[in-house]
Amino acid sequence: MAREADTRWFTEARFGMFVHWGLYSIPAGVWKGQVVRRNWYAEWIRAQAGWPEKPGIPKDEYDELLKEFNPRHFNADEWILEAKNAGMKYFLITAKHHDGFAMWPSKVSRYNVAEATPFGRDVCGELAAACKRHGIRLGFYYSHWLDWEYPGGCLPPWPKQPEDPVVRQPSQEAFERYWTEKCLPQVAELIASYDPAFMWFDNWEKAEHLTPGRIEQLIGVVKKLSSSCLVNSRIGTTWNHPEGDKLVDYFSMYDNTFPEKGPDFAWETSATMNRSWGYHQADFEWKPTRQLLRHLVDNASRGGNFQLNIGPMADGRIPAPSIRRLREIGAWMAVNGEAIYGTQTCPSPEPAWGRITMRRDGGKTILYLHVYDWKADAQLTIERIAGKAVTARVLETGQAVQVAREGDSISITLPKECPDERIAVVAVEVEGAA
């Protein structure tokens, strides 16, 4: 079993939307009037409400939420168009998060949105159809390791902090029952019903229940139904399989982690727009668009993707601060997208003044200089770059930029007109391959 799927569409896409949406979006981080304190992850409320005194919501109490899930504003086309207009090329949604609740009419478990809520619709199916209509690739997040609803699913891997309770995990036999009765058949259902382009499994550490055999089994279920469907490293290969990540198609960083150097195969960072993945009614720490753009450019210049999360509200609306950021990013991508899509890393050392992405175009190479702090008349150097510098221009405006070859470097002189204080791009055409 090895990495054979074609990941070119993924690396060329560079930018996708991640959505966390489910029953947890109803309480949105607050339970019985108390903001959950262990961390800001609203989608963990079932495990973390009442922490540290008495963490956890009993199933019958949590399942009262089933009666309330009826998102009258949910419109799959609106979500997918927000992603598309932000410049995102793919869309990933939590089909089943740790609470075990399925966002599609699963025949495997009645604990699903179509059968157990007044909403009664197929969220995954409607989003899959909208992705097809708008030319966006579809992916599903599936919590294969933790499942707090089905007997045998793993519970929070605690203690992690001093106040965490000691959690008694299921036996291997009990987990095997969950694995064969719920996990594997539900993953098969998702692939067979909606033909996703990729799966995003969620393990992040050594886990005795994710044995090499089970990891291979789960990869096998995906690949048997769809050899092109990509599988990520957070299926658990990094920590739980002797052959490691060469068994999977792309690497998923820890949340909100932006490495200075990525692995030598497809990789991505998933990141929140504030501090929570699921909608959190008390989380106002929204990251500025400048920061989100820099995450995108940092990863793209290092050969990685950026998956930016949205936590829709229980009624199906996307929070206003998310909408604004998506549309600001979309405006930047509308004029600078060619400096991101389908680009590759530049062999030059990463400069202090910003980042460089590169595209080979026939006999010429185009270097995209993402300038982080523009200063009029500043001279920027691209070190150790081959080829003859031909022209340079501000990508957004077309304004000509002074460029010269100096030994094994190329330098440009910035004009005084800066098109975008956050990140401005200068395109340098170089004859011959850099």
Ligand code: JFZ
């Ligand atoms: C996991 C989930 O628990 C979380 O709810 C969300 O879906 C996120 C995308 O993935 O969160 C993690 C996983 C690993 C770490 C932190 C959060 N970690 O190891 O630091």
